[in-house]
Amino acid sequence: PVLYLLAHPGDALAATGSELHRDLAAPDRPVAVVCLAAGERTDRDRLLHRLGRDAAWHHRTEELPDGESLDVHSVAGDPCIEVCFTDPGRPLPADPPEPLVDRVTALLARFAPATVRTLDPDPEHTGWSEEHGAVRPDHPEHSAVAQALLEAVHRATADGAAPVAVECFRPAAPCTGAHPVRIPAVVRYPGRRVWLTRGPQGHLTAYAALGGAVARWTERTPGGPDWSGRELLRTPRLLPFLAVAQAPVGWVHLVSLRRTPLPSGGATVEVMHAVQYQSGRPVGEWRSLGNPHGTGHDKGREVGVPAVVVDPDGCAHVYVRNFGRGVSARSQRPDGSWAPWRDLGGSEVQDGLAALLDDRGRPELFAPSTEGVLRWHRDDAGELRPTPRERMPLVAAPGTALAALASGPGRITVYGCDARDRMLYACRTDGAATAVGTAGGAGVCVLRTPVDGYDCTVLLQRSAEGVTAVGAYPTEQEHAGLWWERTGGPGTREPAAAVDAFGRLVVASLDPDGRLAVARQDGALPGLVLGGWTTA
Template sequence: MALRLLRGKDGRLTAYVPVSGGLARWTEDRPGGSSWTGPWLIRTPGLSQVTIAQGPDGYAHLVGLRRTEGKDGPKVDLVHATQFQTGRPLTAWHSLGTPHPKDRAKAQRTGPPAAALDASGALRVFVRNAGGGVSARRQDPKGTWERWTDWKGERVLGGLSAASTADGRLELLAPAGKGAALRWFQPKPGAAPKRGEDVPADARPDSASVVETSPGTLTHYWRDARSGELLAWRPDVPAPAPLGGAAGTGPVAAVRAVVDGHDCTVLAHQDTEAGRLAVAAHPSEDEAAGVWWTPTGEQGAHTPALALDDQGGVVLAALSLDGKLLVARQKTDERGLALHAWTRVGGG
């Protein structure tokens, strides 16, 4: 998991980032304010590869891969915890096991998780299994966990990306070998997930991300395996659209926002050539209109995250080289996607 930025039901933002020994968390003291509390360390030895899913109720579901040493050797399992209120402690971590409960060697090959909530409020957790396919485990709306199920698939590389539309229709993208990404989706809210056609994507592992760009439509992003260029794709589009700009690293952060009264998608990524972050905005679902990247922030800033504050303004967060949280907010008195100066929040 890179840095994640979430808005709770009370309008305050929370930033999460993996650190040695667990997770660091920063929380806004008030919605839209300049002061934050943190970092607060959520101690979880062996925790890595964390993803976070948030539902309409504002609850944050944290799912991570945990590696520990036991009397019988290394052990791997998936763990889950929930934060019900902004700034409050998490629940205890609950083990979800792996798709391979009786084979420790296979369990070691379990990939990083992805997670999303569907229309019923059920949480689904996805991983690449030891056979190169996808396995999933579902927590029903009452909190009961079902068994791991095999969603099939093949040659999955890792870096799964999952999300739900505002009406709760879930999609999963799994970068795979031979120039394809596998896709599962719910045809309508509450329907059983089904395998879609493969997406033409020669994607780098761990570069996929997704955001809802219009009601009911999710746009998926990834980096080309050779060039590192960002591409965008959504259903009913014949081919992935290039997003221009220099090559970068990691997934792109994306959020849908209003810019100058227009429905836009705002993007941020780590530009390896400029050595800093770059941001862009374009009309939602109109990549052909052009995407122009603007460098921002200090040298070495990395792992960008985007969110909307309680007033609908864009907030960009990142980490500095010395582990401090950097935050920049959208200016409301200027045209275009103008950001205020970066605020350095605290040490990690």
């Protein structure tokens, strides 16, 4: 089941519209929309009309454990769709108290969802003054609902409940909630949802952010096909995001975000880091890298989604968008300690950074902005510096992440969804830019691997229909054309890919129930042909 936990009826269309309509179109998938601050009767009726399309609704009332009533509306003849309202008769507080968390906990038990979609716990600022701090026009009840959900999910997971996949959304423009407006929604934490790495002994390991923690699956033997069951790693309370990078020796660096309420009110968000040294073994201690703005409750809560890369010396480099909409970085020293945060500059940067090593093993960083893709590269002195004259013409759609690949000597190809036409483009650092298909999800996964002896680039994304789509072409030959194959596999998250111990392509995603879904290349057939999907 998929649960939409929102504040107001208008949020269902203004903040999560495209995702909601995709879920409603999926056959036999139970979908529930719950509004905790139900608002005016006309707003409720408008939502029921938009979702039911003049269908008859059945109404009943249930009582939640805290004594509040839950008005449940289900479409006649389609019990898979429920729209529910609770109306406490008073505004939801900005910092959710225990009763609100308890109510959300009761709703999680009532609907038992595998996926919950909600609002932004830390909305973006539109202004700043030393006297009044950050100006955030987003309705405060949006963040109250999201914060209560994150706390309830963490508690449920700690109590042994099945981990829930959480997705947060923010409007592409400010939404006050007073007059719901149909504006495009964007993913709050854009980027990959599943990651695949291959260890020194050849075992593949999959990682995903679930239930306020990190879930892990590991191949039982190199090359599969069997996987271990889902294992929840011991982590601090994490936000629903994960970035992964692998060192040359095989160590896997995990980076996420932790949101910590402050005693004085508000919250701060810290970058968290841990290392797995051996496939299937315990992960090292999670350590806080802080954030570029310290513990301030205003600037510190708007840390962007991290990107991470590990250089040939085994040192990790973490990059985030900062409060000023530039980029900040923190790098590991050879002795394992961390240098302080430093400001790399940039302007109007969006979330969705891409970090990688070039063909000489030097870190490179690409950041989407409203003025094109910005680039930083390491100079001969070892410093990462911006290249303002090499701004790429791609204007990435908000809520989507870039992907990048070292595609030739001194050349890098960057992939992203352009906001102007929603097409997926391949942009090379030598100036070439080519459309390679229609963008469907919140990002693309890219992998360079031989196919029938040819050097090929493989792209994977979540299609507009919500399934995993795979395309391949000879590296740097976008003019040859690219055909996307919709595999029929689950696309509830952006997919991941890796090459197994026998050189076969492996594609992984999460199914609607939060299980790992895997498809492996059929090595007995020519070309890039995937076998059937299995779950672990």
